[in-house]
Amino acid sequence: DIQMTQSPSSLSASVGDRVTITCRASQDISNYLAWFQQKPGKAPKSLIYAASSLQSGVPSKFSGSGSGTDFTLTISSLQPEDFATYYCQQYNIYPWTFGQGTKVEIK
C-alpha cells in the first residue's frame, strides 16, 4: 500500500497567517492527490483534487501544488472557520490511502 505522510501533525497559527501543510507519498502518484478539511464532529469536506484543482464552491484562499511524491496545501490567509484537521489522500492506486491528518489550531 502507498503510505501518505503529512507534516506537521499539528500547528498553531494566527488569523491572517499563511499556512502550508505538506504531504509525501511513499511512491510516485503523479497528481492523483486530494485534500479534505474536517471540523470536530463533522464529516470531511472535499477541498482539492488532482493536486491543484479546487472543488466547486471552495474559496480561492485554498491552493494545492505538487506532483510525483511531494505535495502542499496552502491557506493564504487563515480565518476562524479554517481551524480544522486537514487530510491528504492518494487515489492513484487502490487501496486509496490517507495521510494521518494535520490539525490547525488557534495560536
Added chain:
Amino acid sequence: EVQLVESGGGLVQPGGSLRLSCSASGFTFSSYAMHWVRQAPGKGLEYVSAISSNGGSTYYADSVKGRFTISRDNSKNTLFLQMSSLRAEDTAVYYCVKGNSGSYYRPFDYWGQGTLVTVSS
C-alpha cells in the same frame, strides 16, 4: 444541492451483522460511482469500499474483504453496505461518499454526515 444521508448504524455484538444505507438526492445517482470511508473514534480516515455507477464493479479494502458487501439500487437512489462477522475494530463512523464520475478510479466530491457503528458486547 447534493445530499447524502446515511442510516442503519447502531450497537451490534461481535460476530453480528448490520446493513448501512445511504439515500442520495440532488444529482443523477445512477451516473456516479459511490464509496464508503470510515473513521474510528479519534482516528484518521480509512477507505472501505467502492462501487461503479452501474453496480457492475466493486472494490473492497483487505480489512473488510469477504465480510462486507457494497451494493446499490439505482431505481431508489440508495447505496448499501452489508456488514457481517463484525469485529471490535470495525467500530467507526461510516461515511457515504460520492465520486465525481461513473468510474471509481476518479476522486471524491461530496460526503454524507456519517453513521456510527459500534461493535461491542
